[in-house]
Amino acid sequence: MSESITQPAPDLHPEDHLTSSAMLQDVVIGLSDGLTVPFALAAGLSGAVASSGLVITAGLAEIVAGSIAMGLGGYLAGRTEVEHYETELGRERREVHEVPDVERAEVDELLAEMGLSAATRQLALKELTADPEQWVRFMMKYELGLEEPDPKQAPKSAVTISSAYAVGGLIPLSAYFFTATPTEGLAWSAGITLVCLTVFGYLKSRMTGQPPVAGALKMALVGTLAAAAAFGIARLVSG
Amino acid sequence: MSESITQPAPDLHPEDHLTSSAMLQDVVIGLSDGLTVPFALAAGLSGAVASSGLVITAGLAEIVAGSIAMGLGGYLAGRTEVEHYETELGRERREVHEVPDVERAEVDELLAEMGLSAATRQLALKELTADPEQWVRFMMKYELGLEEPDPKQAPKSAVTISSAYAVGGLIPLSAYFFTATPTEGLAWSAGITLVCLTVFGYLKSRMTGQPPVAGALKMALVGTLAAAAAFGIARLVSG
Secondary structure, eight states: OHHHHHOSHHHHHHHHHHHHHHHHHHHHHHHHHHHHHHHHHHHHHHTTOSOHHHHHHHHHHHHHHHHHHHHHHHHHHHHHHHHHHHHHHHHHHHHHHHOHHHHHHHHHHHHHHHTOOHHHHHHHHHHHTSSHHHHHHHIIIIISOOOOOOTTHHHHHHHHHHHHHHHHHHHHHHHHHSOSSHHHHHHHHHHHHHHHHHHHHHHHHHHTTSOHHHHHHHHHHHHHHHHHHHHHHHHHHHO | OHHHHHOSHHHHHHHHHHHHHHHHHHHHHHHHHHHHHHHHHHHHHHTTOSOHHHHHHHHHHHHHHHHHHHHHHHHHHHHHHHHHHHHHHHHHHHHHHHOHHHHHHHHHHHHHHHTOOHHHHHHHHHHHTSSHHHHHHHIIIIISOOOOOOTTHHHHHHHHHHHHHHHHHHHHHHHHHSOSSHHHHHHHHHHHHHHHHHHHHHHHHHHTTSOHHHHHHHHHHHHHHHHHHHHHHHHHHHO
16 A cells, blocks of 8 residues: 555556546537437427428527537536635635634544544544644545545536537437438438437446446437427427 | 434434435526527527527427436436446445455555554554444445435436426527517517526525626526527528
8 A cells, every 4th residue: 555655657547547537427428418409309390390401500509509508517517616625625724723623523523433433533533633734635535525626627528518519419410411301301310319329328338337238228218208209399389 | 423423313404405405406407508508599590580480399399308308317317326336335345255455455545545644544444344334334435435325316306407497498488489570589588588597697606605796697608608609500501
């Protein structure tokens, strides 16, 4: 254990892993919604309008709107996380300084919850609260369950989610570019999108360690249900 | 500290708080996207089509599609979290049983990171690993940072997110029901939605302890940008 602390390499690897999995998670968020919502909207309109041009116009408007709303939403959520961490850090620092006895009691309570005896807690408490910065770090991580967020993550997330949504949305919509009528477009769009959703659901589940075939079926089901419902409501309203 | 363990009341309160804030978080997720995306789509189409009926058809199709995709998405994410916790719990139980020395070394490493001395670690290690179930709970919470998720949360989240999205989406769309042309509808829709986004952004920031005026302006900005971009692309494609 102490060996791994002196070597920087094993510490760097998990961080790399974390960054790439945060990006992967953003791609998954963007693709899931991008493949389903524009697909379902286009499918819904196909049952209600006669022109492929209208389906394409609405589809592109949705992709732009959704990709901006999701990207900015991801950015603001990331910023809020950073600000929340900083606010809490400031508060813990103040509390350790101003009401050390209250904070000491909180550490003791956490140690008791872990299952330590009164005697061991007394020793541990003295060591954990010897250095104020270490004490604050302990409170942040183990009392509040907060890890320091990377401030560069928010803009990265915004771009990734936004692009993944746009890419996902253009796949189902592309079918309407190359077909004459919305009905024909819908047939191709449904075929292409179901294949993509199945492959995407399979890969996503494999990466997260879930049963991949069930994951593939689930994604395909979400897309089908959303598209069928949108088709139904559009028919109902327009007819 | 030990007093609070024998009394059930102080333990119940934080859980209540957690449940209601999980629901509030779902409402916020659904409303943010519901207020922005259908608003932006309808705004985009207003610049491209002559009939309010078409804007309403597309808007309703989007609301249904988005609310199903988001609700089911929330449900599946919740289920995955429960399954992930169970998988990891099974693995920790197996490891504690099969490779106790490796797991003991991991506990020791965590205690060293907290800042405990070798002597205190030795005592703590013995106490923490005395009961296998307590040991497993320690690993789940402090090594993996996993809290046991509530299996009832996934269906609750699905319904909340989905309803909040539909409610949010019907607000901007309602303007087109009562106006004669898409242009007139857009003017009312933009007015109503910007007011709602501002109020919503203000309340959301107040609840999460962020500066509320900045939060109000941010939400209004996201909606405006998404709507302007959708309007621009729809004009470009249709004209």
